[in-house]
Structure formats: structure tokens, C-alpha cells
Amino acid sequence: MANPSLLILAGDGIGPEVMAEVKKLIRWFEAKRGIAFDVSDDLVGGAAYDKSGTPLTDETMARAQAADAVLLGAVGGPKYDVLDFSVKPERGLLRLRKEMDLYANLRPAQCFDALADFSSLKRDIVAGLDIMIVRELTSGVYFGEPRGIFTEGNERVGINTQRYTESEIARVARSAFELARKRNGKVCSMEKANVMESGVLWRQVVQEVHDKEYPDIQLSHMYADNGAMQLVRAPKQFDVIVTDNLFGDVLSDCAAMLTGSLGMLPSASLGAPMANGRPKALYEPVHGSAPDIAGQGKANPIACILSFAMALRYSFDLGVEAARVEQAVEKVLADGLRTADLMGPEGGVPVSTSGMGDAILAAL
Amino acid sequence: MANPSLLILAGDGIGPEVMAEVKKLIRWFEAKRGIAFDVSDDLVGGAAYDKSGTPLTDETMARAQAADAVLLGAVGGPKYDVLDFSVKPERGLLRLRKEMDLYANLRPAQCFDALADFSSLKRDIVAGLDIMIVRELTSGVYFGEPRGIFTEGNERVGINTQRYTESEIARVARSAFELARKRNGKVCSMEKANVMESGVLWRQVVQEVHDKEYPDIQLSHMYADNGAMQLVRAPKQFDVIVTDNLFGDVLSDCAAMLTGSLGMLPSASLGAPMANGRPKALYEPVHGSAPDIAGQGKANPIACILSFAMALRYSFDLGVEAARVEQAVEKVLADGLRTADLMGPEGGVPVSTSGMGDAILAAL
Ligand SMILES: CC(C)[C@H](C(=O)O)[C@@H](O)C(=O)O
Ligand SMILES: CC(C)[C@H](C(=O)O)[C@@H](O)C(=O)O
Numbered sequence: 006m007a008n009p010s011l012l013i014l015a016g017d018g019i020g021p022e023v024m025a026e027v028k029k030l031i032r033w034f035e036a037k038r039g040i041a042f043d044v045s046d047d048l049v050g051g052a053a054y055d056k057s058g059t060p061l062t063d064e065t066m067a068r069a070q071a072a073d074a075v076l077l078g079a080v081g082g083p084k085y086d087v088l089d090f091s092v093k094p095e096r097g098l099l100r101l102r103k104e105m106d107l108y109a110n111l112r113p114a115q116c117f118d119a120l121a122d123f124s125s126l127k128r129d130i131v132a133g134l135d136i137m138i139v140r141e142l143t144s145g146v147y148f149g150e151p152r153g154i155f156t157e158g159n160e161r162v163g164i165n166t167q168r169y170t171e172s173e174i175a176r177v178a179r180s181a182f183e184l185a186r187k188r189n190g191k192v193c194s195m196e197k198a199n200v201m202e203s204g205v206l207w208r209q210v211v212q213e214v215h216d217k218e219y220p221d222i223q224l225s226h227m228y229a230d231n232g233a234m235q236l237v238r239a240p241k242q243f244d245v246i247v248t249d250n251l252f253g254d255v256l257s258d259c260a261a262m263l264t265g266s267l268g269m270l271p272s273a274s275l276g277a278p279m280a281n282g283r284p285k286a287l288y289e290p291v292h293g294s295a296p297d298i299a300g301q302g303k304a305n306p307i308a309c310i311l312s313f314a315m316a317l318r319y320s321f322d323l324g325v326e327a328a329r330v331e332q333a334v335e336k337v338l339a340d341g342l343r344t345a346d347l348m349g350p351e352g353g354v355p356v357s358t359s360g361m362g363d364a365i366l367a368a369l
Numbered sequence: 370m371a372n373p374s375l376l377i378l379a380g381d382g383i384g385p386e387v388m389a390e391v392k393k394l395i396r397w398f399e400a401k402r403g404i405a406f407d408v409s410d411d412l413v414g415g416a417a418y419d420k421s422g423t424p425l426t427d428e429t430m431a432r433a434q435a436a437d438a439v440l441l442g443a444v445g446g447p448k449y450d451v452l453d454f455s456v457k458p459e460r461g462l463l464r465l466r467k468e469m470d471l472y473a474n475l476r477p478a479q480c481f482d483a484l485a486d487f488s489s490l491k492r493d494i495v496a497g498l499d500i501m502i503v504r505e506l507t508s509g510v511y512f513g514e515p516r517g518i519f520t521e522g523n524e525r526v527g528i529n530t531q532r533y534t535e536s537e538i539a540r541v542a543r544s545a546f547e548l549a550r551k552r553n554g555k556v557c558s559m560e561k562a563n564v565m566e567s568g569v570l571w572r573q574v575v576q577e578v579h580d581k582e583y584p585d586i587q588l589s590h591m592y593a594d595n596g597a598m599q600l601v602r603a604p605k606q607f608d609v610i611v612t613d614n615l616f617g618d619v620l621s622d623c624a625a626m627l628t629g630s631l632g633m634l635p636s637a638s639l640g641a642p643m644a645n646g647r648p649k650a651l652y653e654p655v656h657g658s659a660p661d662i663a664g665q666g667k668a669n670p671i672a673c674i675l676s677f678a679m680a681l682r683y684s685f686d687l688g689v690e691a692a693r694v695e696q697a698v699e700k701v702l703a704d705g706l707r708t709a710d711l712m713g714p715e716g717g718v719p720v721s722t723s724g725m726g727d728a729i730l731a732a733l
Contacts, residue, residue: 081563090566093563125490127490149528154569157534160534160535160536161534162534162535163531163565163566163569163571164530165566165567166529167527167529167530170524170526171525171526197618200459200463200511200618201510201511202527202529203527203529204527205454205518206526206527210525230619230622231622233619233622233623234625234626237627251615254594255597255616255620257594259598259600262601
């Protein structure tokens with residue numbers, strides 16, 4: 006049987022650097038554990054635009070569709086700010102999400118014990134924090150039509166459309182309920198049903214799916230503005246949060262920052278099962294391309310490495326191996342190893358991007 | 370000359386209780402400072418629905434249009450959750466905002482020194498915090514058409530429309546720049562121009578207004594998801610933030626919670642100048658109707674009292690009197706007086722809603 010295939014799209018900025026550490030890990034798995042992948046590389050974002058004038062070519066799109074899993078680094082950079090909307094680096098990422106139909110974006114916000122003092126929040130508010138945000142990723146205002154900038158009378162008008170169908174809401178709700186079953190059995194759904202009809206439908210459908218299929222899960226609903234407040238006030242009240250594409254974008258970043266260490270946070274974007282039973286899947290760190298530190302060996306590779314661990318768990322049913330990677334990360338942190346972003350007043354052992362990657366391999 | 374008119378819409382939940390303290394303050398101003406208002410009361414939200422089956426009658430709407438300023442308590446409560454979208458308490462508030470064309474919602478997020486330990490954030494991150502969020506309040510996805518829940522094929526679809534015209538963006542940008550001139554000269558504009566065309570237009574127009582009319586202000590742009598992160602990470606980097614209706618809803622609540630004391634935060638919603646030169650204006654606390662503690666004398670009246678102080682400043686050009694009220698609030702806090710929501714581990718002198726109101730009067 007052929008090895009499972011991994012398509013690596015390292016992208017822009019620090020993407021290639023952090024992905025280089027993941028590649029070491031992939032080689033380690035083949036050499037030491039006999040778990041081999043067919044790895045190939047391709048371009049996305051600004052890197053793809055520089056070569057072919059588009060942030061994602063049709064060929065790359067086809068390879069992503071065929072891959073067992075896609076690992077993505079990061080996209081974007083100031084160099085591309087002047088580009089037209091339609092060819093901005095982000096469009097490459099959005100095209101992948103949309104065409105692979107990756108509707109469930111899993112964003113764990115976890116506070117690592119060794120790093121709890123790093124948060125801008127008080128230690129007792131965030132220590133031990135472990136919430137999972139499930140963000141709808143293929144619909145809503147990100148993709149709704151009509152959209153664009155039009156002229157009306159003598160002025161410009163900017164339009165986007167928030168649009169959710171019942172089935173789009175139901176499937177991401179199911180993802181959230183399934184995750185909750187493996188966690189603490191609680192889901193909080195967030196929208197603005199007091200202001201938006203799309204939020205009214207969201208709330209109804211989530212409740213219906215719950216009542217019919219997941220009555221064992223404790224479901225609550227919260228307005229998204231209150232959600233932002235509650236995340237800041239007392240984040241540990243949450244287990245799984247499910248929300249739409251745009252609220253998910255803002256709320257998951259808010260939640261990520263609570264942990265104090267963005268360089269640590271992975272994500273998985275999952276779609277429907279393929280013929281081989283594996284879900285369509287793309288894994289990427291939550292952090293961006295950080296152009297200001299790119300190429301300096303300062304980037305923290307952990308978020309990207311933990312994204313690979315999520316791939317092991319969700320695409321390849323290697324939960325035990327995933328946990329081993331996660332434990333190795335915790336060990337190097339407990340040992341005091343720190344990339345620049347993790348270097349706080351209490352000090353630590355400074356390491357470069359590759360130093361951190363090597364240490365994690367050694368800890369495995 | 371007639372006294373300036375104040376329409377009081379106390380609304381639901383704790384609205385009437387906190388407004389009672391503002392009324393004491395209004396009487397104090399008349400008796401002690403010769404500053405008199407023609408005060409009248411009316412209903413909004415659930416209270417209006419209970420009486421007339423609508424959260425805001427046409428008569429009340431007309432009185433609000435005619436008033437020199439409107440003071441609002443809070444709307445909503447679980448009793449009304451079952452109501453149809455079109456008659457929910459919130460619609461009363463949204464109608465006031467829309468028909469009075471109150472496009473600039475000013476939400477100061479200020480951390481009171483005596484309460485800094487109340488925040489879930491570390492003291493040094495929030496002590497001295499003083500930012501002003503200017504939220505567009507009459508357009509965007511709150512009001513855009515088409516909207517509703519429709520049937521397509523055999524499923525329901527929820528639709529809302531984000532829509533901004535150039536002039537809508539320009540006028541709220543001007544409000545932000547004007548405020549920045551009186552503060553620290555910095556404006557940060559937030560949108561998702563990397564994903565939404567309405568955000569692209571927002572960014573362009575804000576930049577154009579800046580370049581033509583406010584080149585003295587330091588303007589920056591930030592994606593709204595990053596904005597949420599930066600608010601949590603290092604809120605003191607901001608002076609004035611300007612953003613759209615929906616992002617403003619979420620981000621201003623996030624910012625409010627940073628201060629740790631929602632019961633302290635006022636807001637002003639301002640429109641164009643009326644014939645008498647005063648802006649159309651509605652003032653309301655940021656907190657909600659808190660049905661769980663309504664009627665128990667536990668509510669903190671300070672947010673509502675500080676909203677009245679904003680009315681003195683922005684509607685009646687009584688900035689000196691406004692500052693006196695604000696100082697009185699700071700004094701009672703420094704004296705250790707605490708309503709239930711402000712009672713932390715370090716203790717304090719417990720006071721009721723009216724006890725707090727009386728103490729502020731005494732401090733004046
Ligand atoms: C890069 C951008 C298009 C993207 C988004 O808005 O979804 C990012 O912020 C994210 O959260 O993955
Ligand atoms: C009550 C509700 C309609 C309102 C809003 O969403 O604008 C509230 O959250 C606010 O921020 O004033």
C-alpha cells in the first residue's frame with residue numbers, strides 16, 4: 006500500500022522556517038517509528054503569486070484535493086498589501102478552504118503550564134485553560150454573494166453577504182457535538198440572534214441538531230459580544246465553542262491571545278470523509294507570517310509542529326503518536342527552552358527555530 | 370428660554386433602578402447648580418412591549434426625535450426570548466439608533482485605578498487604561514437589506530447584508546479623528562479588508578478622510594481579528610479605535626471587559642447637529658438589563674450616572690460639570706464604596722444601588 010500523502014504549502018514569511026522543523030519531525034517518524042508519508046511541496050500565497058501571478062494555481066489546488074492531508078505554514082506580507090483583492094495571498098488560503106470544503110475549523114486554545122505567566126491575564130484565570138473553538142470555515146460573510154465595491158449615485162458602496170444554509174450550520178454543529186463527546190460534554194454556540202436573522206437560524210438549527218442527535222451534550226447559546234466578554238472574564242467556563250466564520254475569526258484570535266503564546270497554537274480544518282475514509286484536511290498554525298522576523302531563526306516552530314500532531318490525530322488515526330509529540334513539546338518547555346517570543350522576564354534557555362525543533366526531536 | 374429636554378427611557382431589568390439614581394443627580398443639578406432640565410419618562414424594550422405590543426411606539430419615537438437628549442437604561446430579558454424577532458426588546462433600541470441616525474457610538478474603555486485589581490488581566494496591563502472606541506451604529510450588517518430567513522429548495526437560509534456607503538464611513542471616521550484631536554492624536558481603524566470588500570472600502574475611505582482633513586492625526590489600520598488579540602495583549606497601545614457596527618459590538622465589549630468593571634462603563638451615541646446646534650444624542654450604560662439581579666438594589670448605577678455625565682459633556686457643553694461627576698465617582702471608589710459587582714477579595718464598604726447614588730451626590 007502506498008504511504009499516505011502530505012502536501013506541504015509552506016507559504017510566506019516564517020512559513021518555510023517553521024515548516025522545516027516539521028519536515029525534520031516527519032523524517033524522524035519514518036526513521037524511528039516506521040511511519041512514512043509521501044511528502045511533496047508546493048507554493049501558496051505571496052510565494053505562489055511571485056512565481057505565477059496567482060496566490061494558488063489550479064495545479065496546486067488539484068494536488069491539495071488529491072492529498073491525504075495538507076500542511077500550511079502562513080500567508081501574507083506587507084509586500085503584497087498593494088495587490089488587488091482578487092490576488093492577495095489570503096485568497097489562496099480561502100480558495101483551499103472553500104474548494105476542499107473544509108467546513109470545520111478546530112482551534113484549540115490551550116494554556117501551557119510552563120507558559121501561564123506569559124498571558125496578559127492573571128495566572129489563575131488561564132492556568133489549565135483548554136477550550137476548543139469550532140469555527141465554520143466555508144460560508145458566511147467570507148463567501149456570500151453579492152459582494153464587491155459598487156457605485157451608487159455618486160458614491161461607492163461596499164457590500165458583503167452573510168449567508169448560511171441549514172445544512173451548513175447542521176454539519177459544523179455536529180463536528181462540535183462530536184468533539185464535546187470526547188471532551189467535557191459541553192458546547193456553547195455563539196451568534197447575534199438578537200440582531201441578525203442568520204443568527205436566529207444558526208441558533209435554531211444548532212438547537213435542533215442537539216435535541217435530535219446529541220441530547221447528552223450540554224448546549225448553551227450566547228450572543229457573540231457577550232462571548233468576547235466571557236472569554237476575557239472567565240475563559241475556563243467553556244469546553245467547546247461553535248460559531249460562524251467571521252465571529253470565529255475574531256473570537257478564536259481573542260481566545261488564542263488569552264493563552265499568551267500565539268506561537269504555540271495549532272489548527273485543523275476538516276471537511277467530509279474522502280473515499281479512503283479520511284476527512285479532507287488542512288493543518289496550519291494560528292499565527293501569521295510574521296514578516297518582521299522572517300529568515301532570522303527567531304520564529305517559534307511549535308504551533309506548526311502541533312498542527313502536524315493534529316494531522317496525526319485527525320487524519321491518520323495516530324492519536325498516541327500525536328500525544329507523544331505534544332508531550333515532547335511540554336517537556337522542552339518545562340526544561341526552560343524558549344524561542345524569542347516565549348522569552349519572558351523569568352528568563353529561560355534561548356533557542357533558535359531549529360534549536361527548538363531539534364530539542365523536540367530529542368525529547369521524543 | 371425653555372430648559373433643555375431630557376427623555377428618559379429606563380427600559381427593562383435593572384434599567385429603572387439605575388436610572389432612579391440619575392434622576393436624583395438631575396434634581397441635584399437643578400437645586401444646587403441651577404442647571405435644570407425638562408425631564409420626561411417613557412417606555413422602551415420589553416416594558417413597552419408589555420404595554421403596547423411593540424418595543425417602541427411611534428409616539429415614543431417622535432418624543433425621542435424632539436428631545437435634546439435621550440437617556441436609556443437597558444433593554445431585554447429572558448421573558449422576551451420567545452418573542453418574534455420583529456418585536457424583541459432590542460428592536461426598540463435599534464429603531465432609536467437608526468431613526469435618530471446616531472451614527473457615532475462612543476464607548477470609552479477606562480480602567481479606574483481603585484478597581485484595576487478587578488480585571489482578569491494583570492494590573493500593569495490595564496492600570497491607567499483609557500481608550501475610546503468609536504463604533505458605527507446605523508449601518509452595516511445590523512441594517513443592510515436583503516435580510517431574513519428564506520426557503521431555498523428544501524432548506525432554510527439565513528441572510529444578512531453588510532453594506533457601507535462612502536459617506537457613512539467618512540462621517541464616523543470624522544467623529545473618530547475629532548475625538549483623537551482632543552485626546553492623544555492616534556486613531557486605529559479596524560476591519561477585515563483582507564477578506565471583505567466592505568472592509569476594503571472602509572480602509573480606503575478612512576485613509577482618504579485622514580489624508581485630506583486630518584493629516585495631523587496618526588492613523589493606523591488593523592484587521593479586526595488582530596484587533597481582538599491586541600486588545601487582550603496590550604490594550605494601552607490604543608487611543609481611539611474606529612470600526613463598523615458588528616466589529617464594534619464585539620470589540621467594544623471585549624475592551625469593556627478588560628477594565629474588569631462593566632458596571633462602570635457609559636456610552637454616547639451621537640448623530641448630526643439639530644437646529645439648536647446640539648447633536649442628536651442617546652446615552653446609555655454599556656451593561657445590559659441584568660434580569661438576574663433586577664429589583665434587588667444590587668445594581669451598580671455608576672455606568673448610568675457616567676452616561677449622564679457624557680450627556681452633560683457632549684449634548685450640553687457642560688464639560689466642567691461632567692468632570693465633577695466623574696471625579697465624584699472616583700472619590701467614592703477611592704473611599705472604598707462598592708456595589709455587589711465591585712466587591713472583590715480585598716473587600717470594601719458594601720452599598721446598595723441607592724447607597725452608591727447618594728454617596729456620589731454627597732461627594733459632589
Ligand atoms: C488570513 C485570513 C484570510 C484568515 C481569516 O480571516 O480567516 C486568518 O485570519 C485566519 O483566521 O485564518
Ligand atoms: C442589545 C443589542 C441589540 C446591542 C447591539 O448588538 O448593538 C448591544 O449588544 C449593544 O452593544 O449595544
